[in-house]
Amino acid sequence: MLYLVGLGPGDEGTMTQDAIAAIQDAEVIVGYKTYTNLIKHLIEGKELIRTGMCKELERCEAAIEAAKSGKKVALVSSGDVGVYGMAGPVFEIIARDHLDLEVKVVAGVTSSVASAAMIGCPLMHDFCHISLSDLLTPWDLIEKRVRMAADADFVICFYNPRSKGRPDHLQKAFELMSPFKRPETPVGIVKAAGRAKEDMWLTTLAEIDYSVVGMTSMVIVGNKSTYRYKDYIITPRGYMV
Amino acid sequence: MLYLVGLGPGDEGTMTQDAIAAIQDAEVIVGYKTYTNLIKHLIEGKELIRTGMCKELERCEAAIEAAKSGKKVALVSSGDVGVYGMAGPVFEIIARDHLDLEVKVVAGVTSSVASAAMIGCPLMHDFCHISLSDLLTPWDLIEKRVRMAADADFVICFYNPRSKGRPDHLQKAFELMSPFKRPETPVGIVKAAGRAKEDMWLTTLAEIDYSVVGMTSMVIVGNKSTYRYKDYIITPRGYMV
Known part of the structure; x- marks a missing residue:
């Protein structure tokens, strides 16, 4: 077994x-x-x-x-x-x-769900996972996925967002999303969710500081309806609240 | 609290x-x-x-x-x-x-991850969640997401795939995917994952029987590399196995 x-x-x-x-x-x-x-x-x-x-x-x-x-x-x-x-x-x-x-x-x-729990409810609507590591996936395909996921207004969770070997992948991904997502789209960065060293930053598409993001961070980017209230990133499900 | x-x-x-x-x-x-x-x-x-x-x-x-x-x-x-x-x-x-x-x-x-565990490892590469319920989301937007997710070769998990009020949504989604995904793309249907009444069907994009799918089913559709071995649906991560 x-x-x-x-x-x-x-x-x-x-x-x-x-x-x-x-x-x-x-x-x-x-x-x-x-x-x-x-x-x-x-x-x-x-x-x-x-x-x-x-x-x-x-x-x-x-x-x-x-x-x-x-x-x-x-x-x-x-x-x-x-x-x-x-x-x-x-x-x-x-x-x-x-x-x-x-x-x-x-x-x-999984990490996206645990990270989301720390910053409110960013994953309340359709979302996708994209790994930005091109060790096992051609970069062209990663780019296509980022562009189309942004165009289709998915909430996007980036796995393996940044490492010493590929310091610029996350920035490239953010540039690819920018024609489709508002500059003020809420972005959450979570490090080591659920562990003693856990940490997080709430920012926006335009104002992200890439340097706080490491290999084990999860980066979650909202959709067109996502908003911020206090320390929470909220993606509405669509109920008439 | x-x-x-x-x-x-x-x-x-x-x-x-x-x-x-x-x-x-x-x-x-x-x-x-x-x-x-x-x-x-x-x-x-x-x-x-x-x-x-x-x-x-x-x-x-x-x-x-x-x-x-x-x-x-x-x-x-x-x-x-x-x-x-x-x-x-x-x-x-x-x-x-x-x-x-x-x-x-x-x-x-979450249900996609638990359902995937019952049928092998379909979620080993970039994937997305799409709810097919249009109670809270315009159907046009759902269609756009299905089309773009298929074009970008995501593995796709359908939440709320079918109910009495919308018996045809899953079939419409499959029609939207068909220009982008092979007819033999593996598809897994899981009902009540982790409960006493759990059940599952492994099929393909072309051969799915929509009638076994209910409101609480999870439907997982593979990407271009996904294949079937015995009772498993396997999406390769890309290691040189």
């Missing part, structure tokens, strides 16, 4: 009951160090396979190997495991090797 | 630790009957304000009134409270009435 477990983006509070149960049931835990550290007390005495950053495929192969040997394995991941997470490469390997493995995906709170 | 609590889409297993803690801390629980029934054992002895379906604004007003009187109140909602949920009207009322209320949003697993 291979559990693919989303821990939620935060400390233990954002974990679901099902995630805890899956980890407790597992004999082997596989995960990136930062995540296995978050659940240290839950995994005492269990076999632990930890790998560093950027070793995603290694981690997936290790988890699959352990599960093939008949062990109960939990591969843990931050946020939801199926949103830019480890579920993808695991299923791709399973399909590539024509494996017949029992897999259970345990859904978690 | 007003807690806005997402219970997750399923039975108790999809609740987070933070959601349980908020409900335990609250003195008053406000919610639609179906949801308060799911958490019966957590709310024994607490004051309960229940309303029927379509009484969303009433529920929000009742929760705000109770919180204004100084009580600790939890307004509970299925899935995540900030995704087409009750957080929207609550914050709109707070802004309209210039209230200064302490509000804490407790994020939950």
Whole structure:
């Protein structure tokens, strides 16, 4: 049995009951160090396979190997495991090797939803997720998605908005949105939602300071109706309030 | 204190630790009957304000009134409270009435993510949420979003895909997508994810049977790279698997 477990983006509070149960049931835990550290007390005495950053495929192969040997394995991941997470490469390997493995995906709170909760209700209407990392996606396609999502007036959540290797992607995305979104469109930036170091900034499309945005930030850009009240970004659902 | 609590889409297993803690801390629980029934054992002895379906604004007003009187109140909602949920009207009322209320949003697993977990990893790349209900959104805008999201090759999750009052919306949406998505694009339909009555169908853009889709179904349509292996719908992230 291979559990693919989303821990939620935060400390233990954002974990679901099902995630805890899956980890407790597992004999082997596989995960990136930062995540296995978050659940240290839950995994005492269990076999632990930890790998560093950027070793995603290694981690997936290790988890699959352990599960093939008949062990109960939990591969843990931050946020939801199926949103830019480890579920993808695991299923791709399973399909590539024509494996017949029992897999259970345990859904978690994804980062956009957790970040939104910290700044009001920006995701109350149609929204989309766009990753600004072009390591695995051609930049042309990312640009097309940003432009069309802005034109269609989606609320937009940017994953992987900015890193040392691509300091200008977020600014480029904001330039692409500007023909379609008002300069005063509310923008929320959330860092480390649900963790001790969580932090946030409320700003606008025109006034954003890109320098506060890092690799683990979530950037949420409102639609035409989104407005600000105190420390909240509010996207109306459309009820006659 | 007003807690806005997402219970997750399923039975108790999809609740987070933070959601349980908020409900335990609250003195008053406000919610639609179906949801308060799911958490019966957590709310024994607490004051309960229940309303029927379509009484969303009433529920929000009742929760705000109770919180204004100084009580600790939890307004509970299925899935995540900030995704087409009750957080929207609550914050709109707070802004309209210039209230200064302490509000804490407790994020939950939203229906798209929970549904995706049942059918593999369809949401592994950029995706969007579109509600097909035109009760609160002009149909023209919904059509534009469907067309552009398909053209930009997003994975698309349809909320409120079909009901007695609008039996043809999903079919119209599929017709709008067809110039952009292959007929064999994998489609997953999930009913009541995480509950006892959960059910699912894997099909394609061309072969979907609209009649199995109801108001509480989630319909997930893949992108150009999405494929099927056994009972899984897999959207590759782009790793060289």
